[in-house]
Amino acid sequence: MIPRVLFDHEHEEFRNTVRRFLAEECTPLHEQWEEDRVVPRAIWRRAGELGMLNATTPEAYGGLGLDRRLTMIAVEEVARAGLSGLVGFNVHDICAGYFINFATEAQKQQWLPKMAGGEVISAVAMTEPNTGSDLQAVKTRAVLDGDEYVINGAKTFISNGTNCDVVIVVAKTGNSGKGAADISLILVEADRVGLTKSKPLRKVGQHAQDTTMLFFEDCRVPKENVLGGVPGQGFYQLMKELAWERLSIGILSMAASQAVLEQTIDYTRGRTVFGKPIIDFQNSRFKLADLKAEIAIGQTYVDRCMELCLEHTLSPEAAAAAKLWCTELYSRVVDQCLQLHGGNGYMLEYPVARHYLDSRINRIYGGANDIMRELVARSL
Template sequence: MVPRTLFGAEHEEFRKSLRRFFAEEVMPHHERWEEQQHVDRAIWNRAGDLGFLCLTIPEEYGGMGADRLYSTVLMEEQTHAGASGVGFSVHSDIIANYIYNFGNETQKQHWLPKMASGEAIGAVAMTEPGTGSDLQSIKTRAVKDGSDYIINGSKIFITNGYLSDIVVVVARTGDSGEGSKDLSLILVEAGTPGFTKGKPLKKVGMKGQDTCELFFENVRVPQSNLLGPKEGMGFIMLMKELAWERLIIAILSIAGAQAALDMTLEYTRNRKVFGKPVASFQNSRFKLAEMKAEIGIGQVFVDRCIELQLKNKLAPDAAAAAKYWTSDLLCKVVDECVQLHGGYGYMLEYPIARAYIDSRASKIYGGTNEIMKELIARTL
């Protein structure tokens, strides 16, 4: 396959540190986290101590000041380990970016060091019951009252929501009732009166990652919690970050497909049927060859998208294509790998079974793949 050329020696050293961290400090606890439906808060503090959070945030705000290749390495190693419970990427590469890119100096100085240390966990509250991927139909409202906003509404499927300390809430600050022109991003801190969290939602997969509903009932926050220079900039700010967010899903998806292939290669080489390794049968070899080829093709496209992102030149339709194609491929590969494992592929003690139930969400979150195709179709 085509060799990867993105990473230098420093990235590979970072990769080794991450691999040890996930193997020794995350995965031994993962089954317990899945049972309680959220990770222990201590793992966030530990990740912060090791410098694994907010990698791209400048050092003056507690981050590493690194490029997004370091974020890519973290996502790949997390995926290869099977650590679906920790929501580091949402926290570090999405929420921290909103605050750094659009927040004022007070907001940045207050929140980013806490996020980098793991003291404060971040979430973004976009999706609402009944709206799904349609951000322009958001109903949550923030109404001015003196020098404050009063927020009412609810959000669903919020990653890191249960443990969150700071939430970027997408709310409507105008009177249109729909559309994008009066959406704003407002910071809401956990513990604010009227802001409550539901219990972690019972998902099919990714059970260790806390995902919950958030409720806002007459939540009063100062107008200084607004992100950006003025009201109504929310949709524009969301769009500026969405290409990277969708590329994150592509990075995770192609890494997940490679991890599934790797574990299946090992299994089929060692597992014997009719006195021969499963990998020696022609059907097995052809299936494995098809997956290797398709993953290699997908990896080249994802790596090219990463190169463009590093130059701030990644087009939204390319990010949408990467997200939809690689997440489709992930689900296809994992399904084939389960089949090659036979009955053991359906047993949760085997990593491929956990990958099977964890991977399906990739075609839904970050905008469904149907939405991705619609975005691509608009450029035709």
């Protein structure tokens, strides 16, 4: 297959560091984290020490000041290891992007250094109980009262919701009726009076990735907590960062697909049926060959999108296409690989079963795939 050219020796050294950390300090404990429905904060701090959090944060704010290839490696290795509880690292990185690109100097100084070190965990609160991918229709409202905004509303499916120390909240601050012009992003400290977190939500998969509802009841924050200091910029800020979020989901999906394929090839070599290994049946080999070809194609597209991202020329349509195609492929790979495992594929001791539970959400979060189709269709 076509070799990847995105990474140099230093990138691969970082990959080895991440891989060791995940194997030695995360994989043995992940099942307990799934029981607890949360990843311990100590793991976040350790990841910060290793440079896994916010590699793109400038050195002046405690980061490494590097490009997104290190973030890509971290996403890939977490996905390959099947550690869905650590998907929150990716959310944290996305939040850092909002701070780096749009925050005031004071906001950057306050939050970015601690985020880079894993001392502060961040979340972004977009989705509401009755509002999904239509962000202009949010009901959460922030009303200016003197020098403070008073926030009321509810958010759901908030990744890092249990652990988070700061939340980037999508709220309406205007009354123009023009939709996008009324949206702002507001920084809310998790210990603010009026902000309440639910217990971790019980999900089909990704059990260790803490996900909660957030409730705002007359929650007061200084008006200076508007991201960037100017209200009405939230929708623009969201649209600028969503392309990376969607590409990162594509990156995760491709790495996880490759891992599942490799695990299934190993399984079919060792498992015998009618006196010979499963892989010796032509039907099995052809299915695996099809999946290998599709994964190679998807990886090539994702890597090209990453090159465009590094050049700051990645279009929303290209990112949407990556998210759409790669997540659909991930589900197909898992389904076919589970079938090749037979009954063992339905047992959680086999990685493919965990992927079966964890993969489905990728076609929903970051914008449901039918919304991705609509975004791609706009470019027709």
